[in-house]
Amino acid sequence: MNLVSIILRLTMAVIFGGIIGYGRERERRPAGLRTHILVSIGATLAMITNIYMCKIYNGYTDPTRLGAQVISGIGFLGAGTIIVTGKNKVRGLTTAAGLWACACMGLAIGAGFYSGAIIGCLFISAVTVALANIDKKINRNSRNITLYILVNSTTAASRLLQDIQSKNVKISDIEISNNNVSSNDLIGILLGLKISREVCHYDFIESITNKNEVIFLQEIN
Template sequence: MGELSVTLQEINTLSIITRLTLAILFGGVIGYERGRKRRPAGLRTHILVCIGAALVMITSQYMLEVKHYTTDPSRLGAQVISGIGFLGAGTILITVKQQVKGLTTAAGLWASACMGLALGIGFYEGAIIACVFIYICNTVLHRFDTYTMSRTKLIEVYVQVTTVNAISKVFETIRNNNMDISDVEISKTRNSEDTVGLFIMIKQQEKHDHEKILLLLGSLDDVLTVDEI
């Protein structure tokens, strides 16, 4: 047990895999919890950020123990990490329906910058392993993220109705189908003076497929469009 502990403290393939795997697990726990509450930064975003942060620290240790640099090896890396935030911010958009888009892309850019630091110092093992993990997050975990989001009890929808009087019908339909309304925001749309947009946070008593809820609200006479956000 003691030898394993020493091995994991050193820079080797086993310790790299272990640290980045833990970054996936710990970042995934936080991201899954945030995703279930319908927050913009969910599972994959948190995992990517955690992987990148772990890789920076592994790279710093590599520079000290393997390359034997006498100066502070983290200064240049710190500037790159802080500077990549401006590039990542450019990929984040807020749509007309108040949907936040581009967070996973921004996190991927940040993690890619971390891989670049590792490659630049010759830390090939860490960069290769991190690249594989990031690729898995953006492909395989995307399906899992979509599945869990569609099964959560909380669902936020954007409902566009023709008149103000139709709002009460939407609320009544939600309550009559064993669901609660936890938050509502009403806004005028640009299409027409009479058309009203509703941002509704719905809490289900039992888990159901979100498509059924969208079809239920979309079947109302005075509803123009229904979208999950």
């Protein structure tokens, strides 16, 4: 354990965490580039500290103690990315699992298990980035979708809901609130929708996005 080794491991943590976080950032997930990098750095630093303590105290400390705490402690961060809609539909589990996997990768880097960290990074990236396209295709063919929409007024929200229903789309879940937005003038709408086979998934979302009163729209997978 020397200065070069510490810098190398923390640099790898930044790069590998950034690779995974970049894919989540592009998808506009709650935990993006910076979050994944910080998780990876934190896990790496915890393992480096654990190894350092073992050497300082001549093996009188458990070399796996801090690592075990990281694996269990990362749960509080993952929990912040998970939401439950009105019908108890859970969203955000993939992001939470990605953070947990990123922490495990950081522990491998911190322990100097470079081959495991590199292979782990490739596999995690493949699941979160490469398989995202397959996931999108499956969701596009799905008749049930969940949208989070920000509109600029209550009148706009009412008008938007009426327009959606006129497109032969059934609203199965709806939650309206302005508690989670930065401006009190904005209204957040969480919608669970069931579209008919005559309605194109992509065209429907595009038509909603292009409305003047819609400030932001995200499809929640």
